[in-house]
Amino acid sequence: MQTLSLSELSFNPEYTFTSGQTFRWRRISKGVETAWLGVVSGYVVKVTKNEIQSVGSSELRSQSTAFDFCEIFRTYLSFEDDLNAIYGTFPKDKFLFDALKQYKGLRILTQDPWECLVSFVCSINKNIPAIASMIELLSNRFGDKIMSLDRPIHSFPSPSRLAQATKNDLLNCKVGFRWRFVQFIAKQVASGRLDLDSLRNNAYQELRKYLISELSGNTFGVGPKVADCVSLFAYHKREAFPIDVWILRCLKNYYARKMSLGNLLIDRQSLTPRLYNIVHDKAFRYFGHYCGYAQQYLYMKIRADTIRNTMRV
DNA sequence: TCCCAGGTCCTAC
DNA sequence: GTAGGACCTGGG
Numbered sequence: 001m002q003t004l005s006l007s008e009l010s011f012n013p014e015y016t017f018t019s020g021q022t023f024r025w026r027r028i029s030k031g032v033e034t035a036w037l038g039v040v041s042g043y044v045v046k047v048t049k050n051e052i053q054s055v056g057s058s059e060l061r062s063q064s065t066a067f068d069f070c071e072i073f074r075t076y077l078s079f080e081d082d083l084n085a086i087y088g089t090f091p092k093d094k095f096l097f098d099a100l101k102q103y104k105g106l107r108i109l110t111q112d113p114w115e116c117l118v119s120f121v122c123s124i125n126k127n128i129p130a131i132a133s134m135i136e137l138l139s140n141r142f143g144d145k146i147m148s149l150d151r152p153i154h155s156f157p158s159p160s161r162l163a164q165a166t167k168n169d170l171l172n173c174k175v176g177f178r179w180r181f182v183q184f185i186a187k188q189v190a191s192g193r194l195d196l197d198s199l200r201n202n203a204y205q206e207l208r209k210y211l212i213s214e215l216s217g218n219t220f221g222v223g224p225k226v227a228d229c230v231s232l233f234a235y236h237k238r239e240a241f242p243i244d245v246w247i248l249r250c251l252k253n254y255y256a257r258k259m260s261l262g263n264l265l266i267d268r269q270s271l272t273p274r275l276y277n278i279v280h281d282k283a284f285r286y287f288g289h290y291c292g293y294a295q296q297y298l299y300m301k302i303r304a305d306t307i308r309n310t311m312r313v
Numbered sequence: 314t315c316c317c318a319g320g321t322c323c324t325a326c
Numbered sequence: 327g328t329a330g331g332a333c334c335t336g337g338g
Binding site: 124125126127129130133134171174175176177178179272273274275 | 327328329332333334335336337338
């Protein structure tokens with residue numbers, strides 16, 4: 001059994017896995033300590049605060065060494081990110097300070113770009129439980145079966161497998177109007193016309209522009225928000241700052257003055273592409289190079305606060 | 314039953 | 327450049 005110790009790492013699995021950056025982790029109870037089960041790079045793994053353990057693997061992975069396993073998950077959990085050092089780069093403001101304190105140990109993952117891109121295209125106009133359900137159905141229908149613990153679990157489908165899916169296949173997975181986007185992207189990647197791995201070394205702005213123009217230019221589901229999510233959660237461009245409805249609400253309520261937003265966001269429920277870029281630029285200037293990390297903590301806090309207030313009413 | 318969802322695209326102006 | 331509406335359909 002392959003195991004990687006996480007005891008030296010500042011890491012909170014609950015905050016990391018429920019922060020909307022990934023959709024395939026499930027909580028499983030294990031005595032007093034909660035564990036999480038997920039599928040990453042052909043491994044089924046059980047994760048606790050202190051270790052990550054393989055509990056099943058695909059044929060491709062069955063021959064791999066403990067060294068490979070550790071390398072994969074060091075990358076996945078972004079081991080090189082020193083959270084305390086990153087926290088130290090942020091401006092001193094109370095809302096962010098509270099968020100950092102409340103969600104300490106939330107890490108930004110470095111996920112597979114293919115899975116991340118499809119997941120966030122599926123996220124368009126959906127809530128998190130519905131997104132998770134779509135990804136689960138796509139995996140069960142088109143992914144590889146991996147035996148693990150007491151039941152089979154499916155890996156995320158390969159591009160070639162998903163490229164063969166018909167409109168009806170995708171609609172059966174509750175993908176809805178996003179089926180065109182998923183099918184187009186799968187065909188682009190499967191044919192090699194879109195090489196997601198080759199984009200790793202691109203600078204953030206270049207990467208983002210490429211994702212938007214190559215995909216959205218053909219009107220296939222990748223706008224600024226999805227491109228920022230993929231840049232941050234798969235390519236680990238920590239200067240990306242995805243602006244969704246929650247972050248927009250947060251900036252309006254707490255950062256209009258601090259970020260010199262003036263009247264830019266007054267009465268706004270959404271952003272035009274030009275405005276998105278302006279607000280993004282101001283966020284980068286205010287929060288700094290690691291604004292992607294700040295965004296994720298703000299997202300957690302504004303959601304929790306809003307839900308709490310709604311329940312109180 | 315109804316509203317809304319980690320947006321994007323299209324059309325008209 | 328931008329506003330406004332359409333988009334599938336499952337959760338809450």
